[in-house]
Amino acid sequence: MVLELEKRLAQRLRAVLKEKYALDVENIPLETPPDLHLGEIATPIALQLARTLRKAPKIIAQEIVAALGSVEGFVRFEVAGAGYINAFLDRAEAAQVVAAPAAQISSKRLLHAMVEHTSINPNKAAHIGHLRNAILGDTFVRLLRAAGYKVDVQNYIDNTGVQVADVVVGFLHVEKKSVAEVRTLIAVCGDLAKIEGPKAAIDYYCWDLYANTSQWYTSGSPEENEVRKKLRYSTLHAIEQGNNETAEIADLISTAVLRRHLETMLRLDIEYDFLPRESEILHLKFWESAFEKLKQSGVLYFENEGKNKGCWVMTRPGAAAESVQDQDGPKGTDEDAKVIVRSNGTVTYVGKDIAYHLWKFGLLGRDFGYNPFFTYPDHECWISSVQGQEIHPQFGNATAIYNVIDARQSDPQSNVIQALRGMGYTEQADHYTHFSYEMVALTPRCAEELGYSISDEDKKKSYIEVSGRKGFGVKADDLIDKLIETVQPLVDEKQASSPEPVRREIARQIAIGALRYFMLKVTRNSVIAFDFKDALSFEGETGPYIQYAVVRIRNIFRKGGMDPEAELAALAELAEIGPYLSGEENEDIWSLWLRAGRRSQVLEQCIATSEPAYLAKHAFQLAQEFANFYHRHHILTEEDPARKTFLLATAAVTLRELVASLALLGIESPEAM
RNA sequence: GCGCCCGUAGCUCAGCUGGAUAGAGCGACUGACUACGAAUCAGUAGGUCGGGAGUUCGAAUCUCUCCGGGCGCACCA
Structure with missing residues (x-):
């Protein structure tokens, strides 16, 4: 409105x-x-x-x-x-507009957006940093869809990287397991996890193994360590090559861990459409197509001198102006250039990323094979494969892409954009958004609570970076479980008369609401110093505070035996609502209506700035204004029928807007709590 | 050395393209459950917006500089 x-x-x-x-x-x-x-x-x-x-x-x-x-x-x-x-x-008129049923969003925006998020290396359990990524990405997807965009959600899987190799080294050389034994282990973990929960699952197993193996590389004698390092790279090469036992273990593990990640994210209502994997980018030779295009457009050039001799390199963004200046001087080699193809002929990470992004925009001239991988209640998630099924949905050909990747990777991201621009794909480069966010770190106090020994140096810091390599961090499933454990007693107490499954469902909704809101209320570029005290809070500026407002409104209508939408519709029949919205004593009510009418405005702002936090703030403020209204005006005992209708409509419009805003944040609105 | 981000109340953070009196939550203190649920509400205290200079009618917001903190800058992925 x-x-x-x-x-x-x-x-x-x-x-x-x-x-x-x-x-x-x-x-x-x-x-x-x-x-x-x-x-x-x-x-x-x-x-x-x-x-x-x-x-x-x-x-x-x-x-x-x-x-x-x-x-x-x-x-x-x-x-x-x-x-x-x-x-x-005109307050009365404005209120009627807000009260009226929302018009269907015009799908005149035919923008096809692609959002990539989560992208966890499939070698260990997801942690709180990954949660921030996935929650931000998933929420942004919801915002785009609400604004009328067609959105594909991708989760990029680096299944051939050194992180996976490390776990494979752990299985083969530290634990000395065979392929068959790894296969059995995965099956056993899967069965055990069904009974004992995530702690018994394969991703937790790998979490420890990954940390142990990382340590193993440096824990032997110098000679032993040398051998172990070599083992690491020969393993990596074997995985990249494919068609051998090492690659088979890598595939078994990365696939099993990937499934676990999808399960963890599903607990938070996060779903994906397509999982492109590094292995297919390699085997389907995406790079070869990209390499030709990059050479033709002159973005890549062969370096004959200096430290990058024998490599194909590209100029870094920002270095362009300098090279023009150098024109009259001796034609010095650009020592700062970014190497894309090494002197031994292999391609770097950025090179593969350029190829992948050409595919995203439909500019590569090659496509993945597709297989179904994970079934959600209302759709299928597909995965890349060398030879896929004949009938599959179309991915790629996006007009705008959003990569939810943490701020530390802004350099490689800008390299990819620079390459697109250099190839003349200006339009695409302009619609490439690095949706960056700062990391989630632990406060020293929190780290000690978890039983990690902290160096004196780290104790002085306000936060410590989490590290999968060191096995240092809070696992996503652990946090979700802890949230549920914390709310469950509260729910059991307040909803004592409800059956147990209902109480469990409520506790789950509240836990997820608390977690998602916790990650969303902070703007993207501020570091979250994680602390259980804040994360496990259900009071004040939290998801449950907003959910509680919803529950209270629902209780009014339940107790009064009325239907919110019917009461909203009844507002249109009232002769004159102006007096209820004006005057000193009604300013708070008008303020509530006005805020209720702001959702589309806030949504637009969120999309324009790629910042979901504005909507989180909006939902909280609306709930807060309602709480104030709730205490000042008692609705069900109101004697003037016209004014009662008006007050009911006020509650109903708040309910509608709160539920809608929470849904955009991926937070459910419980019936009771 | 170069680049990016951050510095606002005791703590954690908002503050949109410069605009009217800088706002929340937590914590502290005071008060409100015989009315739709107190996971709530009302109130009090708490700020030279890191320092300085500049641009402007006007700066927490833009520019420069300094200080403090974080993160990137490989032929690793």
Whole structure:
């Protein structure tokens, strides 16, 4: 509602500026006044134009207001302060618009977006850092879909990397297991996990093995360590090669761990459409196609001198200006260039990534094979394969891509964008978003609670980076389990009369709500210093606070024997609701309605800035305003029938908006709690 | 050495394209359960927005500089 009114006002203002001052102003600045006494929408446009028009801002503002005339939805405009123009809404009309059933989103945006997130190396259990990635990515997918985008969700699997090799080394050379034994182990873990939970699962087993093996490389005599290092690289090569026992173990393990990751994420309502794997990017020779294109476009050149002699390299972003400067000087080699193909002819990670991203945009001229891999209640998740099924859905050919990857990888990401740009794919490069976020770290206190021994140096830090290699971190399933364990007694106490399965479901919903909100309330580029005290909180600015507001509203309608949507519809029948929305004593109610009408505005802002935190904030503030309203106005005992209908509609509209906002955040709204 | 991010209340964080009196939550203190559930609400205390300079009618927000903290800058993946 607010979004539409803002657009209408901006359009009218543009027209006025055009006819009165012959000015074309593309972006009319609109903001929210600090207080409702100053209207609902304000613009400092007159302040901005003071200089160009050589007039006092106040005079300009008055002239604009005089020229505005009447605008539908607004009752008046005022000049205030140094030259603000404040717009006042027709409150009754606005409330009716908010109350009306939401119009279907126009699917005129035919943007086909591809969001890649999670992308955990399939050699160990997922930890809290991966949770932040997956929750951010999944939430953004929900936002894009709500805005009318067609979205494919991808989870990239690096199943041939050195991390997987390390675990394979662990099985073969530390534990000295055979292929058959590994196969048995995976089966046993799978059965055990069904009874004992995630702690018995294969990804937990690998978590320890990976940490042990990493240590094993440096724990022997210098000669032994030398041998072990060589083992590591021969294992990696064998995996890349394929068709051997080592590769078979790697495939068994990475596939089993991948399944575990999908199960863990499903606990948080996170699903995927396609799992492209590194192994197919290698075996289907994506790189060879990309290499030709890169050479042809001149993005890659062969280096004949310097430290990168014998390599195919590309200029780094930002280095372009310098090389132009160097023109008259001695043609020095660009020592800083990024190596894409090594002197031994193998391709680097960035090279493979360029090939993969050409595929994403449908520019590679090759495709994966596809096999079904994981079945969700309402759709299938596909995985890449060399030879896939004949009938499969189409992936790739995206018009916009979002890569949810942590901020540490911004360098390689910008290399890929640079390559696209260099190849002339400007449009694609512009629609390539590195959806970056900062890491989740542990506070020293939290690390000690978990039983890790902390160096004195680390104790002084405000946070310590988690590390899969060291086995240092909080596992995702452990955190989810701990959240459930913490809420369950509360639910059991408050919902004592409900049957046990119902109580368990409520505890689950609350736990997931708490976790998702915890990860989403912080903006992307702030480091989360993880602490159980904050993560396990269900009070204040948390997911459960918002869920509780929903439950209280539902209780009102349950107790009154009424239906929220019917009460909302009844609002339209009321003769005059204006009086309920004006006057000092009703400002809080109007404020609640106004916020309820802001969802699409907030959604648009989230997408424009790739920042889901705004919506998390919006949901909390709406719940907070409702809690205040709830205490001040007792609805069911209201004697004036018209006012009672109005109050019920207020609760109903809040319910609808809260549930919708929570759903966009991937948080369920319990019936009771 | 180069690049990116961060520094706002005791703690954890918001503050949108510069705009009106810098906001939440937690913690502390005071108060509210005989009314739709107190996982709640009302109130009090707590800030020279890291320091300095600049641009501007106007700066937490933009520029520069310094200080402090974090992360990247391989022919590893």
